[in-house]
Amino acid sequence: MAIAADGAMSPVTAFALIGALGVGAQWLAWRLRLPAIVLMLAAGLMVGPVLGILDPTRDIGSLMGPMISVAVAIILFEGGITLNFHALGGAAKGVRRLVIVGAPLGWLLSTLALRYVAGLDWGSAAVFGGIMIVTGPTVIAPLLRQARMQRRPAALLQWEAIVNDPVGALAAVLAFQVVVVLQTGQGLAANGGAFVIGLVFAALVGVACGWGTAQAFRRALVPEYMKVPVLFVVLLACFAASDAVLHESGLLAVTLMGLWIANADLPSYVELRRFKEHATILLVSGVFILLAAAMQPETLALLDWRALAFVVVVIVAVRPLTVLISLLGTDLPWAERLLVAFTGPRGVVLVAVAGLFGERLVSLGVEDAARIGPLAFALVAGTVVLHGFTLTPMARALGVASREIPGVLLVGGSKWAAAFGEALQSAEVPVLVLDGNHARLRSAREAGVPVFYGDILSEAAEHGVEIMSYGKVIAATDNDAYNTLVATDLAPEFGRDNVFQLQRVKQESARHAMPATLGGRALGQGQSYFELNLLISEGWAMKVTRLSEEFTAEDWAAMNPRAILLARLQPNGDLRLHAEGKTLEAGPDTRLVAMVPPENAVS
Template sequence: MATPAEAGLTPVMAFALVGALGVGSQWLAWRLRMPAIVLMLLAGLIVGPGLGIVDPGRDFGAILQPMVAIAVAIILFEGGLTLHISALRDAAVGVRRLVFLGAPLGWAASAAALYYVAGLSWQTSAVFGGIMIVTGPTVIAPLLRQARLRRRPAALLQWEAIVNDPVGALAAVLAFEVVIVLQTATGAAQAVGDLALGISVATVLGLAAGWGTARAFQRGHVPEYMKVPVLFVLVLLVFGVSDWVLHEAGLLAVTLMGLWIANVALPSYVEIRRFKEQATVMLVSGVFILLAANMDRETLASLDLRALGFVLVVVLLARPAAVLISLAFSGVPWAERLLVAFTGPRGVVLVAVAGLFGERLAAIGIEDGARMAPLAFALVAATVVLHGFTLSPLARALGLTAADRPGVMIVGGSRWSLALARALKTLDLPVIIVDPNHAHLRAAREAGIETYFGDLLSEDAEHRLDLIRYEYVIAATDNDAYNTLVTTDLGPEFGREKVFQVRRTRDSSSRHALPASLGGRPIGANETFHESEARIAEGWEFRSTRLSAEFTLKDWREKNPEAFIVADFGPGGALRFLGPDETPRDANDVQILMLAPKREERKQAS
């Protein structure tokens, strides 16, 4: 009789444990400010080949491969949903080069590395080299979120990863069909016909499903509460049918479907995208845990010096050469070329597809096909760890981060907003004032404060404003409804704890009070727009002071009994805005940003 350890976990228990480890790794990475994927990979290795608690092949059995395939399909669909054609204005040339030139060059360079360095046969090298075009949207998205890159290099990496994902899978299919023709009696015409049919069906299905879904949603044929379930079912159906016609063609279909839906004016698009993003975080977490846990000790032990040499050649030669050649004379700045060239993390699709084709190659007599899976895992593990720790420092060294310090976006060009912006600027923090009234921004422009003329919620602002530069949003216009709309809309993107607004005029009335789910947090003295403006008119000002062992928070309170604390600024550069009931950090070298009456000497001087 098998012991509990030998029998393994039940599928439900294994599923729950994988989910807990995946989401727990994401949360821990957020707390420790570490790359989440590194922790997920480590967690999977510990519970898999390390302790033997989770064995996906044993615990999930035959449903493992379909489960991973569906998860990858949903991840790619969500990736397509993020690809706005309008966002390509600055990066279009670079993306076209990376897809149409970079992909074939990467295929050839990767196949050469596999043949000459890893020692694989030319058949296996050709198939595996096609898969290695994929740079992994499951990895790029978390890395971009952590690195806070400028808009154009981020767009280059994101578009390349998502578009090349199905391209790489189809390249592997093409190479595999060629190998089949040469190894068996299958005719070349039949192989080419199968490939053309699969790609055509995937393209037509993906675009038709995207068009039909958009039309149905726009015309109200699907009720609001059913839109996400309908979308999920359609994604699975499109993926399943395309994959049935030609293996891996489903990846192309769902990517095209998401791309179409992202670029039509859907009223429910924002809600759909947010739900899909949340689902994708869970799927990425789970798939990465499964990926690492599915490795066994024998497979890991088979990775020798040739495997190490292969990884080094791919990371340091094959990938950079393909990118730099494809972006030559493109107008893309050298700093961005270098960042893209030395950022090529691989992800779930590479391992999943490599394992599939490795088994098929071995089945037709090409024995080294079995080496594809461990080499794929080695490349994924190496690039995830390497780029997880080097992308942010490399981007900073090349001057491609949105900002060294996350800044503040103030909505409303009032005197109160200008006074706050000036104080933040003295702390060396990026700050911008946004207002749809050009005249309201005149004083800010004269003071050298960055401004944006327009509606923050407009499509133009979405494309022109690099929101990733800013950590906080403060809505301080004279329109309470607009302040509430801005903070409610941006809350999920920035985090509810990072959006603030001046107090609504009628908040004290139960008839006009809004639920807690709407609007932003109160800031500072929790005063209305007009009360805040009156303070500035009376001579109040924003200024900062530094706490120390000799000058504590208690000492500051005694000297400034009337002042309101708006924010504190830690010695490590961490800014934290405070509500009326929150207490600042009482520690050495913490700076307090306050709203206080002007000092007497300043009043007399003025």
């Protein structure tokens, strides 16, 4: 039976419930445009301490600890594998400061806040203060995806979160070793030596695993279909080997392994990263639900006014002082410094590691260490809720957010692309036309439409284009195969509903046609590149028309029977490109962008 008489459910049922709640919370957040982390936290608390439906300790038992440890290791590895040094750009100096200066300074200030505000003794404060260095890649990633920030501040937050996670865990290990010496009288030299040996071993194992994996993949020693399984096995072995020598050093090892692979220029790197991103979404969801549901009512009862004061002090004093002092002397604009300073959400790594060390300190006789777990949960909940709702408006207020209306990337320069881009710009939609041929960009430049000289799939475009400013892609070159390649390659990043291409030229034989499963959605009403540009040369023009109560979509269609509808801009600023076969559904204040024949061009 799935549920026993005492209310306990089987581990299989518990896993299914955790998965359904995690993915369901993320889907609901997408539909409601709310922070996913907040809904996951709420869902975990609701089924856990509030309703008592799920008790991970009861329903999963001894598997819970190892599961969370492995999940955190995979999450950190996925974070490391996204950190390509080329992507740092102008954020490199800031990241170094946040790690080299910010980590020890944050440790000191956090320890002082825990001692004098939360009321912990020096031992517990030092251990938890080290853990508080971390800022949570599990939380930063979805927040950045939601806030759509500019490249440099986003890179600062992402790199700091991923690099400082293992640093914080190791700082806690160091502080814990000192507490062990003080509590048990063991030799400081022996414990310090074990810490250094474990640290060096973890670094060597991480680099060796990253180098070995990269070499095996580059030399085709692993078949394509086995690369992801092999990667997972090596990752788990790397984590387990390091953790066996020094607790929590496995986090450093897997982060270094990911960093090495990210910068090894592997041909299958993009596919590996995307698969791990999908796995990480599931793991983040599951771990958040699991940790929130595991909170016991009596544990939550340990939170008092001092806990609230502690969270407030961390948000308004400890984090801002750490960041602003660390970034002194850099050339970063003050708007970016302030955004980073007041953005420090904590995530699953903090809760997991804090709970582990809290239990170990209690077993050593440090009684107030029992408050570390509840304080960690309060800090995570407070920062997640605060930053989940404030990061986007704060980024906009400071001028470091991407444009509010996600723009359009037009891949392929032509007279049609220039005309469409100019029409979108007149409707206040950001546009960028990209092409590897200077001559093809001439029409767009003359029309005042921003252009980028280069291939959209090149490294130059990856690092030179503010991709986060754009929400739609239209592959509109004269090469159907290239259009299909662009649409297929960018679909996982932009979402398949947001990737379009011009209609392919129909082949005489179905055997010679490209599979319908590849590429993007067909834009407009089925016209190809050549047909659209021919219409432009015949005098057709782009026209933007605003609908109203008096002039409806039906009226527009009746007046423009030959028009080719390309896009509509909703009153709330949401841009929707018109796909082939879709019917026109638009209300008042909607703006329609369409190609119209010469007789309708002026009216």
